[in-house]
Amino acid sequence: MKLLVCIIDNFYRDEVEKQLKQKDYRMTELASSGGFWRKGNTTFLFGVEEQDVSILKESIKEACLDLEKKKQRKSKQAHRFTSFLVDVKDSAPFLAANQR
Template identity: 40%
Template sequence: MKLVIAIVQDEDAPKLVDNLMKNNYRITKLASTGGFLKSGNTTLLIGVEKEKVDDVIEIIKKLCKSRKQVTTSPSPTPMTGGVYIPYPVEVQVGGATIFVVDVDKFEKV
């Protein structure tokens, strides 16, 4: 048995969870925060048989594409007179970070 840990952007999580559940995968959903913009993420824990890992990863790849987003700079540029004016920055968001780990023991009680 394997544990797939997928960290995805909050925006991608609902469609991903729905799709995984339609394919009969059980999921534990955790709210998380991190990354460059300290934006909201969703961490999914998905326990699957070894043979199903590639299928789960393909579903994640299909639904969690990276894309560009315009946001204000995390550290505003100082202007004269001590006034800080944030400026727009284009950044990559989305995608997924996926870990697959072995499960020594699994019990459902």
């Protein structure tokens, strides 16, 4: 089992959440601003099996591209999101630090 930490611009948040829920992905959302991209963004946490990571990332990318097409907005960035993959057994210290 892996933990996919995905940081995404708030512009895409609703569409990503909607499309991934329709595909039965379960996620946790954390709102944040500043620091990483110096603007409002949302961090999604996904628990996913290793063999499904590439499918999940592709689903996120498709949701972002669908929204750009609907809103007629082209991204100036090559990537729509940034993600980090952590083995669940290695994520315990990361998750425990947030419970203080």
